[in-house]
Amino acid sequence: MDAAQLEKDVSEIAGDWKNKEGNLIMILHRIQSKYGYVPREVSLEISKHLDIPLARIYEVITFYNYFKLEPPGKCTISVCMGTACYLKGAPTLLNELERVLGITEGQTTKDGMFRVEVVRCLGCCGLAPVLTVDGKIYQGVKKNEIGEIISKYAAEENGGNGGHKEKP
Amino acid sequence: MIKRIFIRDTNSSSADKARDFCNVLRNQLREKQMDEKVQLIRAADMGVYNQGIVMRILPDDLLYGQVEEKDIPRIVSETICGGKRLNDLMCHHAARQCRIVLRNCGVVDPESIEDYIAQDGYQALAKVLEQNDPEKVLAELKTSGLRGRGGAGYPTWLKWNLARNVKESQKYVICNGDEGDPGAYMDRSVLEGDPYSVIEGLTIAGFVTGASKGYFYIRAEYPLAIERIQKAIDQAYACGLLGENILGSTFRFDAEVRLGAGAFVCGEETALIASIEGKRGYPRPRPPYPSTQGLWGKPTVINNVETLANISPIILKSGKWFAGIGTETSKGTKVFAVTGKVKNSGLVEVPMGTSIREIVFDIGGGAGSGKKVKAVQTGGPSGGVIPEDFFNTPVGYENLQKIGSIMGSGGMIVMDESDCMVDIAKFYLRFCVDESCGKCAPCRIGGTQLLNLLEKISDGKGEEAHLAALRRISFAMQKASLCGLGQTAPNPVLSTLNYFEDEYRTHVLEKRCPARKCGRLFRYSIIQEKCKRCGLCVRNCPSDAISGNREKGYVIDEAKCSRCGLCLETCKPNAILRG
Ligand SMILES: Cc1cc2nc3c(=O)[nH]c(=O)nc-3n(C[C@H](O)[C@H](O)[C@H](O)COP(=O)(O)O)c2cc1C
Ligand code: SF4
Numbered sequence: 001m002d003a004a005q006l007e008k009d010v011s012e013i014a015g016d017w018k019n020k021e022g023n024l025i026m027i028l029h030r031i032q033s034k035y036g037y038v039p040r041e042v043s044l045e046i047s048k049h050l051d052i053p054l055a056r057i058y059e060v061i062t063f064y065n066y067f068k069l070e071p072p073g074k075c076t077i078s079v080c081m082g083t084a085c086y087l088k089g090a091p092t093l094l095n096e097l098e099r100v101l102g103i104t105e106g107q108t109t110k111d112g113m114f115r116v117e118v119v120r121c122l123g124c125c126g127l128a129p130v131l132t133v134d135g136k137i138y139q140g141v142k143k144n145e146i147g148e149i150i151s152k153y154a155a156e157e158n159g160g161n162g163g164h165k166e167k168p
Numbered sequence: 169m170i171k172r173i174f175i176r177d178t179n180s181s182s183a184d185k186a187r188d189f190c191n192v193l194r195n196q197l198r199e200k201q202m203d204e205k206v207q208l209i210r211a212a213d214m215g216v217y218n219q220g221i222v223m224r225i226l227p228d229d230l231l232y233g234q235v236e237e238k239d240i241p242r243i244v245s246e247t248i249c250g251g252k253r254l255n256d257l258m259c260h261h262a263a264r265q266c267r268i269v270l271r272n273c274g275v276v277d278p279e280s281i282e283d284y285i286a287q288d289g290y291q292a293l294a295k296v297l298e299q300n301d302p303e304k305v306l307a308e309l310k311t312s313g314l315r316g317r318g319g320a321g322y323p324t325w326l327k328w329n330l331a332r333n334v335k336e337s338q339k340y341v342i343c344n345g346d347e348g349d350p351g352a353y354m355d356r357s358v359l360e361g362d363p364y365s366v367i368e369g370l371t372i373a374g375f376v377t378g379a380s381k382g383y384f385y386i387r388a389e390y391p392l393a394i395e396r397i398q399k400a401i402d403q404a405y406a407c408g409l410l411g412e413n414i415l416g417s418t419f420r421f422d423a424e425v426r427l428g429a430g431a432f433v434c435g436e437e438t439a440l441i442a443s444i445e446g447k448r449g450y451p452r453p454r455p456p457y458p459s460t461q462g463l464w465g466k467p468t469v470i471n472n473v474e475t476l477a478n479i480s481p482i483i484l485k486s487g488k489w490f491a492g493i494g495t496e497t498s499k500g501t502k503v504f505a506v507t508g509k510v511k512n513s514g515l516v517e518v519p520m521g522t523s524i525r526e527i528v529f530d531i532g533g534g535a536g537s538g539k540k541v542k543a544v545q546t547g548g549p550s551g552g553v554i555p556e557d558f559f560n561t562p563v564g565y566e567n568l569q570k571i572g573s574i575m576g577s578g579g580m581i582v583m584d585e586s587d588c589m590v591d592i593a594k595f596y597l598r599f600c601v602d603e604s605c606g607k608c609a610p611c612r613i614g615g616t617q618l619l620n621l622l623e624k625i626s627d628g629k630g631e632e633a634h635l636a637a638l639r640r641i642s643f644a645m646q647k648a649s650l651c652g653l654g655q656t657a658p659n660p661v662l663s664t665l666n667y668f669e670d671e672y673r674t675h676v677l678e679k680r681c682p683a684r685k686c687g688r689l690f691r692y693s694i695i696q697e698k699c700k701r702c703g704l705c706v707r708n709c710p711s712d713a714i715s716g717n718r719e720k721g722y723v724i725d726e727a728k729c730s731r732c733g734l735c736l737e738t739c740k741p742n743a744i745l746r747g
């Protein structure tokens with residue numbers, strides 16, 4: 001990223017939060033929703049812009065599970081491991097995902113295509129087990145549906161409508 | 169007159185069909201040029217379960233259930249255009265619930281402040297500001313007996329009074345919308361379904377305590393709740409219900425949303441405060457309590473979403489009315505998210521004092537799986553299990569504590585015979601270990617030790633002495649941990665151990681898991697008489713654990729088997745045995 005552009009982006013992101021007390025977490029949320037993660041160069045720029053030490057920014061990023069330091073895969077698959085989903089078979093879904101994609105939870109496939117994550121209770125426990133793909137919710141998922149879901153997204157990405165993402 | 173239609177797919181097992189249904193309905197309304205006169209709203213919860221697509225039509229107040237696409241033309245022409253009631257679609261469901269907190273969910277459009285106001289919204293704030301007597305509000309709350317719904321059950325009036333009595337020009341009120349219990353979604357439903365009532369409650373809290381600023385701390389994982397609260401705040405500002413001179417009074421109150429970032433410990437008051445301050449969410453010792461020294465060192469009141477949603481009805485209908493509902497020490501209603509092995513999974517709001525049996529069987533419809541219900545778990549990672557023998561217990565703060573659980577924020581997970589209590593304890597404990605902030609040793613080290621012991625037990629390496637060790641470490645954690653997370657993390661272990669010690673013993677002594685959950689304590693084998701030698705299992709096994717051929721038959725290598733169960737699922741003649 002070129003420096004001038006970065007500076008502009010950062011001052012846009014910080015925006016009216018710049019002078020508010022306790023703004024760091026809110027600004028990090030904004031960064032992550034723009035880039036999908038918190039890139040190091042952006043943290044550096046924020047540190048200059050808000051005049052807070054980089055160490056303090058990292059201290060906060062690493063404490064909170066929600067913030068990511070690495071770019072997400074093209075598709076992020078989040079498996080709910082809340083209690084209801086756990087009881088209704090979420091571990092089996094996760095195993096199956098890990099088996100099909102050949103990665104473990106928290107990893108991204110080599111081609112950068114899929115990332116598998118575990119999340120806690122998406123608030124639709126009535127429909128357990130639940131997983132989301134790029135925010136789209138799949139409810140009452142069965143193990144044998146996993147393959148189908150993955151191939152659907154793989155086909156979509158390869159089909160060239162690049163980065164088309166369905167919002168929930 | 170404009171009609172409003174609330175729509176929800178109340179079937180808990182299927183994929184949500186409400187969206188497609190709405191689209192079809194919207195198109196047909198457009199064909200009849202009725203789309204301008206009808207507003208379609210997808211409801212978050214309507215207190216009706218397993219009735220398929222349900223629609224509530226207002227102002228006619230008709231409730232249709234099991235509605236299908238083929239019914240849409242009739243509904244449009246006869247009910248919406250003709251005002252006629254279609255008796256065959258009317259939904260009759262037992263009105264066993266008592267909706268105070270959820271009163272507006274599925275009735276008021278959560279994105280329209282006008283709608284909220286039309287349903288007596290902001291009447292309570294108007295009354296409070298007109299009387300201009302905070303003491304009177306406190307007295308009303310005291311009479312009502314309202315206690316915090318976030319877990320600890322501290323009397324709300326007392327908490328407000330503490331903050332009110334501190335002489336300080338700047339004070340804060342915070343709505344705790346962190347909803348950390350992994351398996352509960354009461355607060356989310358209220359924030360999404362009736363955001364205004366929570367804002368009104370928080371505004372009244374501000375007025376009574378003398379705080380001019382309020383925060384909504386909401387989990388980042390709840391984007392719709394965040395969006396709705398933000399919209400509602402914006403609308404309240406536009407209507408003069410936030411900001412300066414609210415409703416013509418001298419009272420000023422500002423509100424803003426702050427997001428959580430995926431840390432369970434941030435539901436704890438002092439950690440939540442640190443998080444709003446933009447820091448790591450580490451708890452700190454109390455006292456000083458937030459009511460004297462909270463956010464930025466100023467007096468701060470923190471209340472749960474559900475607590476705040478109770479405020480307006482109490483003010484409008486009186487504390488005496490509220491106190492008339494519930495038990496001696498627990499007043500009003502409680503919302504539970506009943507999930508797990510239950511037929512009608514969903515939110516229920518019942519008067520305090522309702523028995524667990526009524527909730528699980530009469531409202532929830534029982535296990536629904538044909539298996540026997542074994543226990544419920546309340547209070548999430550801080551709570552405990554309640555075996556079926558105790559299901560006649562009326563729910564209330566003290567009652568649940570007496571039987572080794574807690575009311576908690578309202579998660580109620582139903583478990584049946586196929587659930588293993590060691591596994592459950594392990595699940596909750598792993599959650600707490602993952603979420604421990606690591607600041608104090610009892611929680612950090614004790615939690616890991618407990619988890620190690622539980623893992624040994626479920627792996628078949630348990631010894632009898634481990635059971636005593638579990639109890640010992642648990643007591644130490646309860647006594648010595650700094651914050652509520654560590655103090656309550658052993659509860660799921662202790663309560664399963666107390667009620668289901670036999671099950672633990674079977675794991676330890678017989679190396680057997682009666683529910684066949686603990687992977688190392690059961691195995692898959694092939695019943696040779698039933699096996700048709702098709703070889704499907706060999707091809708399906710992801711671990712290459714099955715060997716053999718059509719002539720000799722097949723065997724499963726226990727050492728290689730990962731217990732995924734794929735063979736059991738795919739075998740047509742049911743020749744795989746799990747045991
Ligand atoms: C580890 C931990 C997690 C908590 N999580 C929540 C939560 O998610 N929501 C909540 O309202 N209260 C939670 N609490 C309780 C709050 O600290 C606090 O007691 C509550 O918000 C007070 O509101 P109330 O008096 O209205 O219940 C948690 C407490 C602890 C110790
Ligand atoms: S009890 Fe656990 S979560 Fe609480 S302060 Fe100690 S280490 Fe942190």
Ligand code: FES
Pocket residue numbers: 080081082083084085086120121122123124125126128129130350351352
């Ligand atoms: S437990 Fe998975 S959605 Fe709540």
